[in-house]
Amino acid sequence: MAAALQATPLKTLAFSRRRAGGAAVRPRQMAAFRCSAAARSYNITLLPGDGIGPEVVAVAKDVLSLAGSLEGVELRFQEKLMGGSALDATGVPLPDETLAAARDSDAVLLGAIGGYKWDNNEKHLKPETGLLQLRAGLRVFANLRPASVLPQLVDASTLKKEVAEGVDIMVVRELTGGIYFGKPRGFGTNDNGEETGFNTEVYSASEIDRIARVAFEVARKRRGKLCSVDKANVLEASMLWRRRVTALASEFPDIELSHMYVDNAAMQLVRNPKQFDTIVTNNIFGDILSDEASMITGSIGMLPSASVGESGPGLFEPIHGSAPDIAGQDKANPLATILSAAMLLRYGLGEENAAKRIEAAVTETLDQGFRTGDIYSPGTTLVGCKRMGEEVLKTVDSQKAVAAIN
Numbered sequence: 001m002a003a004a005l006q007a008t009p010l011k012t013l014a015f016s017r018r019r020a021g022g023a024a025v026r027p028r029q030m031a032a033f034r035c036s037a038a039a040r041s042y043n044i045t046l047l048p049g050d051g052i053g054p055e056v057v058a059v060a061k062d063v064l065s066l067a068g069s070l071e072g073v074e075l076r077f078q079e080k081l082m083g084g085s086a087l088d089a090t091g092v093p094l095p096d097e098t099l100a101a102a103r104d105s106d107a108v109l110l111g112a113i114g115g116y117k118w119d120n121n122e123k124h125l126k127p128e129t130g131l132l133q134l135r136a137g138l139r140v141f142a143n144l145r146p147a148s149v150l151p152q153l154v155d156a157s158t159l160k161k162e163v164a165e166g167v168d169i170m171v172v173r174e175l176t177g178g179i180y181f182g183k184p185r186g187f188g189t190n191d192n193g194e195e196t197g198f199n200t201e202v203y204s205a206s207e208i209d210r211i212a213r214v215a216f217e218v219a220r221k222r223r224g225k226l227c228s229v230d231k232a233n234v235l236e237a238s239m240l241w242r243r244r245v246t247a248l249a250s251e252f253p254d255i256e257l258s259h260m261y262v263d264n265a266a267m268q269l270v271r272n273p274k275q276f277d278t279i280v281t282n283n284i285f286g287d288i289l290s291d292e293a294s295m296i297t298g299s300i301g302m303l304p305s306a307s308v309g310e311s312g313p314g315l316f317e318p319i320h321g322s323a324p325d326i327a328g329q330d331k332a333n334p335l336a337t338i339l340s341a342a343m344l345l346r347y348g349l350g351e352e353n354a355a356k357r358i359e360a361a362v363t364e365t366l367d368q369g370f371r372t373g374d375i376y377s378p379g380t381t382l383v384g385c386k387r388m389g390e391e392v393l394k395t396v397d398s399q400k401a402v403a404a405i406n
């Protein structure tokens with residue numbers, strides 16, 4: 001396992017805006033092989049999805065493309081159906097063709113899926129089921145969700161300035177196990193003849209070990225603190241989780257490991273978020289806590305994510321959903337998707353300089369005062385999704401972006 005980790009981007013996962021840079025990044029071996037003939041060139045599968053997904057992916061694609069070309073990287077894009085739009089066109093939320101294209105590419109950028117129209121579909125015909133199938137199909141078990149409060153956005157946080165300022169958390173969420181995938185699940189009838197619905201939270205020791213190892217490695221490249229979040233006072237799956245994580249700690253003596261129950265963690269995140277560095281947790285707790293952490297940073301529209309496995313392409317997506325309430329109105333904040341594109345370059349392709357260009361362009365655009373509605377505060381300039389994208393595009397080649405590389 002340790003050897004396998006070294007041959008993959010997992011070894012390099014240590015995203016922190018403050019500490020970004022300098023880390024040796026190994027691109028996918030296949031990607032490196034493919035690009036040996038020409039300059040560096042990669043195949044990217046775009047899955048715009050539903051709602052605001054196509055709006056934010058269109059903007060992020062342009063930024064990704066420009067940052068790549070400025071660094072001598074050719075990115076070839078192919079767009080595939082996914083989620084509700086795939087259901088409408090093909091009858092399934094993840095067509096075989098989409099999964100095959102994703103598997104065969106060097107990295108995948110997803111917008112978001114879902115919407116009112118499909119909310120009452122049967123489970124196998126839900127857009128969300130397609131997303132779970134995609135994550136499982138790509139075997140991307142480690143989901144990194146960085147929540148950092150940028151100085152420009154302290155005022156957008158719902159927390160007091162002194163609480164939010166300087167927060168820099170990495171949530172490492174297990175993504176292909178737990179209650180999302182456990183069996184048995186379904187609907188039934190109890191002894192009273194009443195209808196029931198049930199799911200199973202189940203983790204094997206090896207599933208826990210592999211995500212915990214990733215988290216220890218991530219913590220090692222950050223501030224050396226790892227908090228494992230569980231519900232070991234009640235749930236057997238969490239009891240095993242805590243035992244395995246504790247046992248692994250002896251391999252990482254330099255990491256300060258702590259454990260916290262998830263209900264307390266939810267409370268501590270808004271009481272004193274600065275106490276956290278790296279958090280490792282299961283699939284469902286990670287889903288919930290990362291949405292909560294996103295609000296500390298100002299908006300869910302700011303949080304990117306990277307999902308990676310032991311081999312194969314990574315999946316990069318904002319943590320937010322399809323936001324049907326604002327879809328089609330050019331109101332969505334594209335920065336989470338743009339920052340996901342930066343994670344794609346760094347962790348998916350090993351193109352650190354292009355990633356830094358994008359991150360610098362985002363901070364520069366915020367410095368210039370441009371804000372979408374979700375992060376707006378008085379004195380700043382309110383813009384829509386497209387305009388925000390244009391402003392970021394203009395700064396990908398700015399002096400600040402170039403300085404970020406050198």
Ligand SMILES: NC(=O)c1ccc[n+]([C@@H]2O[C@H](COP(=O)([O-])OP(=O)(O)OC[C@H]3O[C@@H](n4cnc5c(N)ncnc54)[C@H](O)[C@@H]3O)[C@@H](O)[C@H]2O)c1
Pocket residue numbers: 052111112113114115116128131300301302317318319320321322323324325326331332333334336374
């Ligand atoms: N990865 C995904 O594709 C994903 C993630 C979460 C939810 N979903 C799906 O999305 C649909 C809507 O779910 P939801 O409403 O619970 O969550 P959501 O994240 O779509 O929206 C929650 C709130 O945040 C706002 N918001 C989200 N992203 C934003 C952005 N980029 N800019 C500005 N505001 C933003 C929305 O307007 C809404 O008020 C559901 O079908 C759900 O299953 C998909």
Ligand SMILES: CC(C)[C@H](C(=O)O)[C@@H](O)C(=O)O
Pocket residue numbers: 114128131132287319321
């Ligand atoms: C849409 C849903 C399946 C998904 C999840 O629960 O993982 C979403 O909430 C997310 O955070 O990516």
Ligand SMILES: [Mg+2]
Pocket residue numbers: 287288291319
């Ligand atoms: Mg979620």
